[in-house]
Amino acid sequence: MIPSGFEYHKATSIADAIAKLQDNEDAKLLAGGHSLLPMMKLRFSEAPYLVDINGIEGLKGISIDGDTITIGAMTTENELIRSDLLQQYCPLLVEAAKLVADPQVRNKGTIGGDVAHGDPGNDHPAVMLALDAQLIIHGPDGERTIPANGFFLGTYWTALEEHELLVAIKVAALKTGTGHGYNKLKRKTGDYAVAGSAVVLEMNGDVVRDIRIGLTNVAPMAIRAEAAEDLIRGKRVDEVLLKAVEKAIVEACDPAVDLRGDEEYKSHMAAIMARRSIIQAIKNAKE
Amino acid sequence: MAKQAVSFTLNGKTVDVLVEPRELLIHTLRENLNQTGAHIGCETSHCGVCTVDIDGESVKSCTLLTVQTAGSDVKSVEGMATADGLHVIQQAFVDEHGLQCGFCTPGMLMRAYRFLQENPDPNDEEIRWGMSGNLCRCTGYQNIIKAVKTAAKNLQQA
Numbered sequence: 001m002i003p004s005g006f007e008y009h010k011a012t013s014i015a016d017a018i019a020k021l022q023d024n025e026d027a028k029l030l031a032g033g034h035s036l037l038p039m040m041k042l043r044f045s046e047a048p049y050l051v052d053i054n055g056i057e058g059l060k061g062i063s064i065d066g067d068t069i070t071i072g073a074m075t076t077e078n079e080l081i082r083s084d085l086l087q088q089y090c091p092l093l094v095e096a097a098k099l100v101a102d103p104q105v106r107n108k109g110t111i112g113g114d115v116a117h118g119d120p121g122n123d124h125p126a127v128m129l130a131l132d133a134q135l136i137i138h139g140p141d142g143e144r145t146i147p148a149n150g151f152f153l154g155t156y157w158t159a160l161e162e163h164e165l166l167v168a169i170k171v172a173a174l175k176t177g178t179g180h181g182y183n184k185l186k187r188k189t190g191d192y193a194v195a196g197s198a199v200v201l202e203m204n205g206d207v208v209r210d211i212r213i214g215l216t217n218v219a220p221m222a223i224r225a226e227a228a229e230d231l232i233r234g235k236r237v238d239e240v241l242l243k244a245v246e247k248a249i250v251e252a253c254d255p256a257v258d259l260r261g262d263e264e265y266k267s268h269m270a271a272i273m274a275r276r277s278i279i280q281a282i283k284n285a286k287e
Numbered sequence: 288m289a290k291q292a293v294s295f296t297l298n299g300k301t302v303d304v305l306v307e308p309r310e311l312l313i314h315t316l317r318e319n320l321n322q323t324g325a326h327i328g329c330e331t332s333h334c335g336v337c338t339v340d341i342d343g344e345s346v347k348s349c350t351l352l353t354v355q356t357a358g359s360d361v362k363s364v365e366g367m368a369t370a371d372g373l374h375v376i377q378q379a380f381v382d383e384h385g386l387q388c389g390f391c392t393p394g395m396l397m398r399a400y401r402f403l404q405e406n407p408d409p410n411d412e413e414i415r416w417g418m419s420g421n422l423c424r425c426t427g428y429q430n431i432i433k434a435v436k437t438a439a440k441n442l443q444q445a
Contacts, residue, residue: 002310
């Protein structure tokens with residue numbers, strides 16, 4: 001399988017990439033390419049012009065300033081996994097990256113591509129929602145920052161406007177008393193989730209002070225399970241509450257039916273993944 | 288689309304090719320450079336039979352444009368054996384019967400080659416994790432795990 005023909009340009013800077021997007025109708029950005037190229041080979045997607053952003057130095061790397069961690073959009077999954085900084089300050093990102101695809105794909109696949117592609121099966125969007133991440137976007141009119149909550153609008157549809165480029169992701173370092181978890185049910189290594197759930201919560205003694213629950217691949221886009229969050233906030237989590245939370249999560253789901261399962265199964269699995277992430281997060285909430 | 292000139296290093300030698308931007312590295316290797324060790328399997332970056340080593344990382348060459356490899360250092364399975372015989376990893380796959388039909392073997396070898404540099408003394412679980420991007424439909428994987436383990440031991444003694 002070979003994609004249909006296109007022109008190729010290796011961008012030298014963010015400004016160059018944006019200019020090429022403006023100058024070439026229907027141009028697409030090539031990040032890790034492990035979603036886009038298979039889609040182009042299968043002719044699900046066509047692009048007359050590809051702007052390769054792999055060579056742009058400023059798009060890579062992980063740094064921390066005070067409590068804010070900044071991750072360049074072109075940072076690969078394996079770079080997330082190998083990051084001591086993330087292991088210390090935001091281990092949720094490391095744990096989630098380990099569940100993405102396989103070792104070879106993680107050498108090419110990037111966090112920014114995973115987020116900006118808009119595929120509900122990608123793992124980072126739900127993690128971004130749980131972390132309440134901020135997305136730094138550059139476009140012809142300069143820079144803007146928007147919250148991950150509200151970025152995911154539908155399948156392959158995000159709040160990125162035409163000619164815009166996701167350049168970095170900002171998340172807060174997980175502070176004392178904060179717990180996290182990402183659980184993903186998949187049929188085999190490298191597969192998309194049947195269902196997945198990312199949780200970040202803040203404990204106050206044995207009461208959950210605040211919680212965010214993100215869900216993977218059980219709706220047209222990654223979603224927050226807000227009704228379930230409302231049930232937990234300010235409460236001690238016990239079996240009765242978890243049952244109610246599961247019910248709220250099933251109600252929030254609207255999965256596409258495919259070979260991974262029907263609607264009822266996928267929704268139920270989302271509830272189980274969320275339950276596991278909640279229990280795990282309470283357990284690992286930092287002292 | 289106009290063809291572009293691309294140069295990269297393949298198994299230590301500089302190669303120059305003229306390719307359309309849409310040409311994938313696996314096709315350049317097999318059809319242009321006649322290096323047919325890397326195979327074409329799923330073509331959607333799942334199976335790992337097209338795995339080669341690029342600038343010190345394992346990459347699936349079915350999901351990389353040849354134009355993207357300009358200036359890179361590419362190593363394929365053809366670069367493993369020398370005039371003195373098989374590479375230690377290849378010999379371990381022979382000794383442990385780590386293959387049956389052999390279709391997945393070039394990818395397995397190239398992934399093991401890089402994995403054992405990332406983790407020279409892996410346990411079984413780490414081998415399964417490190418080799419999880421390569422599928423085999425014959426062996427049931429047990430002997431592949433053994434082969435990688437034996438290769439690790441022999442590489443350390445070498």
